[in-house]
Amino acid sequence: MEFFIAFINFGLAMWLAWRGGPRPAVLVFFVGLAYTLALYLRHATDALPLSF
Amino acid sequence: MEMSPRQAVTLNALALYGISAVLLVAFYWQLAYDELPCPLCLLQRVAFAALAVGPILTIRHGPSPHHLGLVVLAAVLGGLISGRQVLLHILPGDAGFGSALLGLHFYSWAFVAFAGALVAAGMMLVFFPPKAGEGKPPATGFIEHAAVWLVMALVALNALSVLLECGFSACPANPVQYQLLGG
Numbered sequence: 303m304e305f306f307i308a309f310i311n312f313g314l315a316m317w318l319a320w321r322g323g324p325r326p327a328v329l330v331f332f333v334g335l336a337y338t339l340a341l342y343l344r345h346a347t348d349a350l351p352l353s354f
Numbered sequence: 355m356e357m358s359p360r361q362a363v364t365l366n367a368l369a370l371y372g373i374s375a376v377l378l379v380a381f382y383w384q385l386a387y388d389e390l391p392c393p394l395c396l397l398q399r400v401a402f403a404a405l406a407v408g409p410i411l412t413i414r415h416g417p418s419p420h421h422l423g424l425v426v427l428a429a430v431l432g433g434l435i436s437g438r439q440v441l442l443h444i445l446p447g448d449a450g451f452g453s454a455l456l457g458l459h460f461y462s463w464a465f466v467a468f469a470g471a472l473v474a475a476g477m478m479l480v481f482f483p484p485k486a487g488e489g490k491p492p493a494t495g496f497i498e499h500a501a502v503w504l505v506m507a508l509v510a511l512n513a514l515s516v517l518l519e520c521g522f523s524a525c526p527a528n529p530v531q532y533q534l535l536g537g
Contacts, residue, residue: 303517303520303521303522303523303524304520304524304525305393305396305397305400305516305520305525306513306516306517306520308397308400308403309399309400309403309509309510309512309513309516310513312400312403312404312406312407312509313403313506313509313510313513315404315407316403316406316407316410316502316505316506316509317506319407319410319411319414319415320410320414320502320506324411324415324418324420327407327410327411328411328420328424331404331407331424334400334404335404335427335428335431338397338400338401338404338431339431341393341397341400342397342431342434342435342438345393345394345397345527346394346435346438
């Protein structure tokens with residue numbers, strides 16, 4: 303589910319980039335970036351704060 | 355040196371075709387060889403999806419340094435993830451994760467691709483710096499539209515695939531079956 307959300311997030315950013323204005327697309331892009339970074343910290347190692 | 359907005363848009367469409375090719379090859383390996391992507395592999399696919407946002411903005415709204423900035427950020431994130439996976443399997447004797455393509459594992463190719471994207475964005479900023487708000491975006495044709503829709507369709511398919519693979523819970527570290535298909 304966690305990766306599904308990440309794909310949907312960037313899919314939405316693409317859709318907004320294509321159909322909407324650049325500003326909402328960039329905003330959703332940054333949300334996705336932060337979320338993906340959190341997922342990375344969770345999966346890259348079991349020694350980082352977000353890992354469990 | 356100067357690059358016309360039309361040339362920049364064409365170049366960005368080609369970049370989108372490149373990203374689509376990467377996602378298609380990964381999909382082909384997943385389906386043809388039944389190799390389910392691991393969490394770090396999935397994160398690299400997510401980073402490729404992020405990499406496509408900047409070029410789509412350029413095609414739709416015209417060239418801008420902000421769009422290249424998004425490419426840089428996505429490439430750094432992708433490089434971080436693929437670099438981590440390369441390091442996990444760097445010790446001598448480690449067979450690596452999954453199949454190899456032309457002698458390199460997919461995460462190694464991904465690292466090369468993200469580094470290439472970073473270099474390409476850097477070169478564009480140095481040699482062909484676009485000015486923000488250069489006016490109306492250039493007219494786009496079938497090639498550009500097809501590039502955008504192809505990459506969006508592939509991201510949607512990846513979302514569906516990962517839902518089938520991981521279900522509604524956390525993804526296993528070494529997935530061997532589609533959770534929602536029960537085998």
